[in-house]
Amino acid sequence: MSVEIDQLLGIRDRVALVVGGASGYGRQCALTLAKYGAKIALADRNEAGIQETMAQIPGEAKAFPVDISSVAACEKLVADAVTSFGRIDIVVHTAAVLQSRLPDEVDEEHWNNTLNINLRSQFFIARSAAKHMRQAKWGRIVNFISTAGLSGGLPASIVYGISKSGALAMTKSLARQNGRDGVLVNALSPATLDSPLFRRGMSETEIEDLKAKHLGITAYGRWIKPEEVANAVLFLSSEMSSTVTGHVLRADAGAELAGF
Numbered sequence: 373m374s375v376e377i378d379q380l381l382g383i384r385d386r387v388a389l390v391v392g393g394a395s396g397y398g399r400q401c402a403l404t405l406a407k408y409g410a411k412i413a414l415a416d417r418n419e420a421g422i423q424e425t426m427a428q429i430p431g432e433a434k435a436f437p438v439d440i441s442s443v444a445a446c447e448k449l450v451a452d453a454v455t456s457f458g459r460i461d462i463v464v465h466t467a468a469v470l471q472s473r474l475p476d477e478v479d480e481e482h483w484n485n486t487l488n489i490n491l492r493s494q495f496f497i498a499r500s501a502a503k504h505m506r507q508a509k510w511g512r513i514v515n516f517i518s519t520a521g522l523s524g525g526l527p528a529s530i531v532y533g534i535s536k537s538g539a540l541a542m543t544k545s546l547a548r549q550n551g552r553d554g555v556l557v558n559a560l561s562p563a564t565l566d567s568p569l570f571r572r573g574m575s576e577t578e579i580e581d582l583k584a585k586h587l588g589i590t591a592y593g594r595w596i597k598p599e600e601v602a603n604a605v606l607f608l609s610s611e612m613s614s615t616v617t618g619h620v621l622r623a624d625a626g627a628e629l630a631g632f
Contacts, residue, residue, distance in 0.1 A: 377408070378408075378409065380610070380611065381409075381606070381611060381612065382610055382611035383405065383408055383409060383410045383461075383462065383609060383610050384408065384409030384410070385409060385411065386409075386410050386411070386459075386461035386462055387410070387411045387412075387413060387453065387457040387458075387460050387461050388405045388410040388411070388412055388413065388463070388464060388609065389413040389415060389449075389450070389453050389460055389462065389463045389464070389497075390402040390412060390414055390415065390464045390466070391415045391440065391449075391463070391465040391466060391467045391493070391497060392416055392465065392466035392467030392468070392516075393414040393416050393421075393422065393466070394414075394416035394418035394420075394421025394424070394425060395416075395421050395425075396466070396598065397516065397562055397601055397602065397605075398416065398425075398466035398467065399421075399424075399425045399428075399598070400598035400599055400602040401464045401466060401601075401602045401605045402414055402425055402429060402464075403425070403428055403429060403430075403602070404599065404602035404603065404605065405462070405464070405602075405605075405606065406429045406431045407430060408606065409431070410431075410461075410462065410609075411431065411432040411433065411457055412429055412431070412432070412433035413434055413436060413453040413456065413457060413460070414429075414433055414435050414436060415436040415437075415438050415440070415449055415453075415467075416437065416438070416467065417437065417439045419435075419437045422435045434453075434457075436449055436452060436453065440467060440489065440497070441485070441488045441489055441493070443492065443496050446496035447496060449497065450497060450500035450501050450504070454504055459504065459508065460501050460504050460505065460511075461505065461508070461510065461511060461512065462511070462512045462513075462514075462609045463497060463501045463511075463512070463513045464514045464516075464609065465493070465494050465498070465515050465516060466516045467493065468489060468490045468516065468518075468535075469485060469486055469489045469490060469532075471486070471532075472529060473529075473530070474527055475527060475530050478530065478531055482531060483531055486531045486534075486535050487531070487534075487535050489535075490532065490535035490536060490539065491535045491536075491538045491539050491542070494515050494539050494542065495542050498515065498542075498546055498557065499546070502546065502549075502550050502555050502557075505550070505553070505554075505555040506550060506553040506554075506555055510554045510555070511550070511553075511554065511556065512555075512558075512608060512609045512610075512613070513543075513555070513556070513557040513558070514559070514605055514608045514609060515542070515543050515557070515558070515560070516559070516560055516561075516562060517536045517537075517539050517540050517543075517559045517560070517561050518532070518533075518536040518561055518562075519624055519627045520532055520536050520537075521533060521535075521537045521538075521539060521540050521561065522536075522537075522540070522561065522620070522622075524537070540559050540620060543558065543559040543618065543620075547617040547618030547619075548618065551617050551618075556608075556613060556614075556616060556617040557617055557618065558608050558617060558618070558619045558620070558621060559620045559621070560601070560604060560605060560608065560620070560621045560623055561621070561623065561624050561627075562596075562623050563596035563601060563624045563625040563627065564627075590625055590626065590627070591625060591626025591627075592625045592626065596625050600623070601623045604621055607621075608621060
């Protein structure tokens with residue numbers, strides 16, 4: 373890697389905690405950040421998936437198998453990452469759950485599970501990491517949201533949309549709190565990826581129908597590669613985003629143009 377690129381990005385030897393790194397966008401974000409010199413703390417509850425990602429990382433990395441549905445687990449994850457690497461500079465939180473439930477079908481278990489993973493974990497991980505970042509006077513936090521967090525989502529994903537809208541409000545609030553200490557907090561709304569989250573237990577027939585509808589209304593008319601969204605995360609994690617905080621970067625292939 374050239375010295376010029378290292379200076380432009382400013383992330384070589386920084387420690388990046390990637391939450392949800394066992395697959396999908398989380399995996400690719402870890403690989404992209406590692407490619408440009410970051411050390412990776414990889415967190416997910418899918419231990420097999422974590423090991424698959426770890427095997428592809430070109431550099432220093434450590435796996436942290438964890439269920440982030442509790443506050444204690446979120447705070448311990450950050451503490452363990454700092455203990456292992458001596459610092460934490462970047463947090464990329466991609467983990468989420470999505471289950472289809474119409475408003476009248478939502479029960480307490482569904483509500484709590486969705487909010488705990490999609491919103492509560494983002495807050496407590498970001499809050500814990502920001503304490504260390506403020507001391508270092510440098511930090512980047514990137515919270516994945518969704519077009520559902522901007523539009524409210526479809527009726528069958530109402531709780532998912534609520535959780536992502538809350539994550540957006542939280543991101544803006546944390547950006548306001550931490551900006552004077554050099555800690556930048558942003559949200560990223562990614563393009564739809566054919567992933568376990570997207571499939572969420574549907575049959576192959578349902579999946580193919582949904583994929584055809586999706587491609588029919590996107591501005592690009594094609595599936596986005598994980599690498600494309602990870603490059604947007606690289607920007608928000610680097611020195612290139614030094615004037616950006618409290619922002620939603622829509623790396624969603626023009627989903628807004630389709631009314632999402």
